[in-house]
Amino acid sequence: MKLPTRQPREAAPPGIVGTARVDRRTPTLLSRLEPGDIAVLDHLDMDRATAQRLVDAEVAAVVNASPFISGRYPSQGPKILVDAGITLVDSVGPESFRALKDGRSVRLHQGSVFAGDETVASGRVLDADLLNIELGDARSGMGSQLDSFTHNTSEFLRREQDLLLHGRGAPRLGTKMAGRPVVVVVPGPDHEDELKGLRRYLREQRPVLVAVDAGADALLAAGMKPDVVVMSSPNSADSDETRVSPKALRGAEDVVVLVDRGTGRTPMDSLERLGVRPLRFETGATAEDAGLMLASLGEASLIVAVGAHASLDDFLDRQRGGLASTFLTRLRVGATLVDARTVPALYAGRVRTWHLWLILLAGLVAVVAAIAVTPVGQQWLDDLSPHVSDLFDRVKGLLP
Template sequence: MTQMRFGQGTNRITGTVVMDRRTKCLVKRIQPGQIAVIDHPDLDEVAAEELVENRVRAVINAASSISGVYPARGAAYLIRSGIPVVDRAGADIFCRLQEGDRIWLDHDRVGKVGESQAVVRGERLSAQTVWEKIHQTQSHFNQTVVAFMENTLHYAVSEKRWFMRPLAVPGMYTQLKGKQVVVVVRGTGYKEDLAAIYHFIKAERPVLIGVDGGADALLQCGWKPDVIVGDMDSVSDEALCSGAELVVHAYPNGDAPGLERVEKLGLAAHILPGMGTSEDVALLLADQEGAERIIAVGTHSHIIDFLEKGRNGMASTLLTRIKVGGKLVDVSGIRHFYPPKTERRRKAPLWAAVFSAPMAVAALPGSFTIDDSWLRMVWLSLRLWYFP
């Protein structure tokens, strides 16, 4: 179905409604060409990326996609991708429309197909209005930053004793001691960052831990997660049934709401109580079980990340990173340093490598064999650079 951009031809768009107050639940079932109705204040870029990947026809947000708390960029991502956005439609839309209704969008008006009267009205966003809102938000963002810092430090002081205690790790069959461990979290750019370290994973075969939806990213890249850690609310059934060892993140008191879903699938899981986020618990688990190095992909590490998750501080993450220390290598954003393979080939044509590699080998001392580390490193670099 052809997408129609606002401002191109008629403004009227029609489609079938899929509704959910939780965007991460909606993206699991919406089909290309359908219209998403969400209730997502300060729409984040990760949610917007998933809506774009699902090729939705339009998005109607009951809430404000940019409330002014921080410069949320999800709406900008949707509009840049050619997906119309009707904002601030109001919570009543969940009463006035039902899943499966055929509706029309005409500028800022939303109605049912066959009826001329609008059901609700919102604000149709354009690229200009979105960037104006983002600019206005940035002008008083410093106040938000100060409040965030104060909240983080306050809770870090009160929670530090808890983080010094060892986790009550259950008896796991996946061995982490002495291994390199990749922990994949559903954060901004996590799929691209994971793809950027594809060759590292292929060469080193580290233990793969998916944190909730991070397990699905591993599957999409062709890897099976060894362990899945989380409250199991944003991971697919496919990932849960992939054969990974399941660790349900529970509240410190042992209550584990995510266990019910796992049991409904007929699967077994460990319960791991822990304060903080599931990604904190995954990092602490890998550290405590003796991982040699922990490579983090898509983790949340700055104020925008946490405001997008609806958190007003990052005490648990600050304490986790202090405790894990130099063992942690955060590769979030690595996609910016490694262009697509086709670009790399343009920068350095294959014939250059073919002719230069034998010359380098010929210059080696006679005692240098193919098993020596230097030559193996050259060969691995060439292989990772030019071949899958």
């Protein structure tokens, strides 16, 4: 009798296997990602904030229809993804969105995307070595980007000169800021850590809290309530960073809605249905910059920016029309603006009553010690010794 033989198991094809999540709109895609997914998007010059959210989503790989680094400037996002061990494939082209079906299981190997045995998209693998080369080339090409930035800055100043120079057009808030510190919370990759570092400062100084978009819910999650909420223009991309919960809106004393100049589109009706009476702020500035501007116009004694974008790389990495807005707003705010990361190093804390008692006690001990080594002190100690001994014996006799 012939015994059946076990057939050898076929080796699994090489590469990364995962569910494809496909969407041209990056904010929409980010809200649908699950661990192990392969994100398929179209995002030229991946910024740091988007990359961090992809890392937090624990994706297995990212396939980009556009280059992760175009060469215009050294975008910070790709390095965050590579350092997290996420496989990157870019330049697969816009036609990949027709071939790749959302929710389908795909395999990624050596820059090619397979659906079953069929190759549906191909691109370039961006590893650490190639990334370092491209970042170096991009740094040398920043001159042209800065020329464009200079032109946009002059145009923004021309349009917003009344606001920047004289404060005209800004809404009048019910929240009083004059002479008080103000903390402006902007949703960003580091805002949670920066808020934790400010706990002592927030507890002791009780500043006015201005939240920008989803920064309002970040404050609620940290156990604090925003005094002022600044909402982005309705024309801005709808994403998790621009959404604000009804609870945060109802709890704020002032809600400010930005409106692009020359447009009448506002979410006033929907906010009023929530019981919120928003203030209209017509400006081309970003919500982040509008929050800083309101604090400055309110004559805040100090403005602490949480989650804001401060460095030159941050300015360029944001890839937004608000670069000029951010630059000029920071010039307008001036020396009152402090980055949240520097506050823990500079703030020593409020002097408490027990601190004074401790100093007084230390001084008293020093005086007693100094007197004790003098002849007069020795005489006092000799006179007090019998009384102290009697007191000790009486206390000892009262004990069981």
